[in-house]
Amino acid sequence: MMSSPRARLIGRKTSGALVAALALGCGEGTSPPAPANVTVSPDIVIIDSIGGTVQFIADVRDARSAAISGASVTWSVSNPVVATIDANTGLATAITLGGTTVTARVAAVSDEATLEVFVPSATVFVAGETYFGRRQYIEYLAGDLPVIVSAPHGGNLEPAEISARTSGVTTRDLNTQELARAFASALFDRTGRRAHIIINRLHRNRLDANREIVEAAQGDVFGEWAWAEYHGFIEAAKQSVDEQYGSGLYIDLHGHGHDIQRLELGYLLAASDLELPDNLLDDPDLVNRSSIRALAAAVGFVELVRGATSLGGLLAQEGFPTVPSPAQPDPGGAPYFTGGYSTARHGSRDGGSISGVQIEANLIGVRDSASARAAFADALAGTLEAFMAMHFQVNLALHPSTAIFRR
Numbered sequence: 001m002m003s004s005p006r007a008r009l010i011g012r013k014t015s016g017a018l019v020a021a022l023a024l025g026c027g028e029g030t031s032p033p034a035p036a037n038v039t040v041s042p043d044i045v046i047i048d049s050i051g052g053t054v055q056f057i058a059d060v061r062d063a064r065s066a067a068i069s070g071a072s073v074t075w076s077v078s079n080p081v082v083a084t085i086d087a088n089t090g091l092a093t094a095i096t097l098g099g100t101t102v103t104a105r106v107a108a109v110s111d112e113a114t115l116e117v118f119v120p121s122a123t124v125f126v127a128g129e130t131y132f133g134r135r136q137y138i139e140y141l142a143g144d145l146p147v148i149v150s151a152p153h154g155g156n157l158e159p160a161e162i163s164a165r166t167s168g169v170t171t172r173d174l175n176t177q178e179l180a181r182a183f184a185s186a187l188f189d190r191t192g193r194r195a196h197i198i199i200n201r202l203h204r205n206r207l208d209a210n211r212e213i214v215e216a217a218q219g220d221v222f223g224e225w226a227w228a229e230y231h232g233f234i235e236a237a238k239q240s241v242d243e244q245y246g247s248g249l250y251i252d253l254h255g256h257g258h259d260i261q262r263l264e265l266g267y268l269l270a271a272s273d274l275e276l277p278d279n280l281l282d283d284p285d286l287v288n289r290s291s292i293r294a295l296a297a298a299v300g301f302v303e304l305v306r307g308a309t310s311l312g313g314l315l316a317q318e319g320f321p322t323v324p325s326p327a328q329p330d331p332g333g334a335p336y337f338t339g340g341y342s343t344a345r346h347g348s349r350d351g352g353s354i355s356g357v358q359i360e361a362n363l364i365g366v367r368d369s370a371s372a373r374a375a376f377a378d379a380l381a382g383t384l385e386a387f388m389a390m391h392f393q394v395n396l397a398l399h400p401s402t403a404i405f406r407r
C-alpha cells in the first residue's frame, strides 16, 4: 500500500557520543591512536517489515577527531526480542514489532541508536472503517465515493519524539480537521455513502503534509514516516476511486487568513492567469498546467474554473462567496492561494484520472463555530452532489429517493 522504503534513515542526533579520556603511555610515538569517540548512524531508524534489515555504521575517532579505520566495534541490542544484530558487522534484523536501543562499543567508548520495527497493519481498506498510521498521527476514513478530501494543516498533536520544524510556515489552519469531519458526515447524511477522508493529526510545527518531504519533515525520521503514510493513504484512496469509477475529485482542504472572507479555490492557476478574459484562459497550455487537466478533457475548461456550474459558481449560489466564480472571476489583486504540493501531486496536472482542487476556507461563517462548519459542510456536500452529477455523470446518492426524505 505504501511506497515507504524498507528503512528510513538519518534523523537528529539524540544520544551524544561518549568521550573517554585515556592515559596514553609515553615514549611510544608510533602506538595506534586510542578511540575517544564513536558515532552510530543511522541515529534513528524504522524497519517496516518483519525480517527487514538495516546496516548500522560506526564512525570512530581519536582524541584529535581523526578517523580511526578498522577499529574493532562490538554491536549489541537492548531488546533482542524486537531485533537482533550481528555483533561484528552491525547488521540488524527485525523480529517483531517494538523498539530497541542499538549500542556500538569500541574499547572504552560507545554510542547508541534507536531502532523501531513498525509494520502498517492494513493493506486493504473497507469503506466506513477508520485506519491509523503509526501512533495515530495520520487518520484515514475509507470511503466508497469518487471524492477524496485531505486536511493537512488542522492537526494539533505535538509529540516530543518529533523535532519542531525550524523553517517554513508552522501555524495551523484552525478547525479544518473538524471541517473535514463535518463534511464527511454531511455527505453521508445526504447520500448514505462516504467520501475518502485523510487527516494529518500532527501540528504543522511537526509536519507540513502539503510540502515535499524535505520541507515537510525537515529530516525527522518520524515526521518523514508520517508524511509517507499521509500521502500513501491518499494514493490508496485514489487507486480505489480509479478502480471503482475511472475518475474522481480530490480536494485539499485548508483555511486561509486573508482579509476578504471568501472561499479561494486553487487549480494551480496563477492570479494573472485568472485575470485573462475567457477566450485567453481557454488555452491548452493553461489546461495542462492545471490540477483539473483530466476533467477539462471532458468539460469546458473555463466553465470548470469559473462558470455557473463550476465549484465556485455552485458554492457562491449556496451563499458562500468564492473566487474564482462568475461573480469573482479572479482575485482582483488580493492575496490568493493557487494550490500547493498536494493539489499538484494528487490532481491530474501530471496525469491520472483524479482531478484536484485546493479549497481555502475563510474563517468567519465557515469554520469559526460548529454550527458554521455544519452549514458549510452541508453546502459543500450538496455542491459536490450537483457537480459530480453534471461533470462526472455520477450520482453520489445510493438511494436518491430516500435521500430526499432525509433532507
Ligand SMILES: [Zn+2]
Residues within 6 Å of the ligand: 153, 173, 253, 254, 255
Ligand atoms: Zn493550509
